[in-house]
Amino acid sequence: MVESAGLPLAEPGLWVERTSATAFPVGRPALFLDRDGTINVDTDYPSDPAEIALRPQMLPVIETANQVGAPVVIVTNQSGIARGYFGWDAFAAVNRGVLDLLARSNAVVDMVLACGYHEKGTGALAVADHPMRKPNPGMLLEAGRRLSLDLERSLIVGDKLADMEAGQRAGLERGWLVDGEGSTMDGLSVLPLRNATDLGGLLTAIRSL
Numbered sequence: 001m002v003e004s005a006g007l008p009l010a011e012p013g014l015w016v017e018r019t020s021a022t023a024f025p026v027g028r029p030a031l032f033l034d035r036d037g038t039i040n041v042d043t044d045y046p047s048d049p050a051e052i053a054l055r056p057q058m059l060p061v062i063e064t065a066n067q068v069g070a071p072v073v074i075v076t077n078q079s080g081i082a083r084g085y086f087g088w089d090a091f092a093a094v095n096r097g098v099l100d101l102l103a104r105s106n107a108v109v110d111m112v113l114a115c116g117y118h119e120k121g122t123g124a125l126a127v128a129d130h131p132m133r134k135p136n137p138g139m140l141l142e143a144g145r146r147l148s149l150d151l152e153r154s155l156i157v158g159d160k161l162a163d164m165e166a167g168q169r170a171g172l173e174r175g176w177l178v179d180g181e182g183s184t185m186d187g188l189s190v191l192p193l194r195n196a197t198d199l200g201g202l203l204t205a206i207r208s209l
């Protein structure tokens, strides 16, 4: 698959893009967000910007993080890249669509990391258990290095246990699982995010960052 030049690829299967001009002091905690199924409705390997529909729950979440100066960082597995379902150009278009829809509601994302490695991939992207692919913590650690984050105080929201596990392995203490069950995962408290009460708890946690 031919890729356009100028894409923010740190390596063949790792997208790292600074998406705001906001400067953050050293040692801030971040709000890490999964993308598909968390910010936007998961349509199974979304590759067309016209397919994107936001889940409205994340708008106040991102806005609150913006208000308190906590960097908002998307960390998304994109095995569709490895599998050859679409290329980084299509990822770029979908991702731009997501960010533009958020921006219309004054919700700003500060950094996006995407992992295109998968064991069922081809060529350089065929890597099993790549350190950047969730549940491994590589994308969170990379963002931590680039933004000088306090990972322990950072929060993660996702719709899969792999999101929570990536948070736990990056040293976070709190995660919210969309439509999931609460649990404790070896140092990480997993809280459910199912209703307005759960959302209120998450917003309170973000306000105290």
Ligand SMILES: [Mg+2]
Pocket: 034, 035, 036, 037, 038, 042, 158, 159, 160
């Ligand atoms: Mg997801």
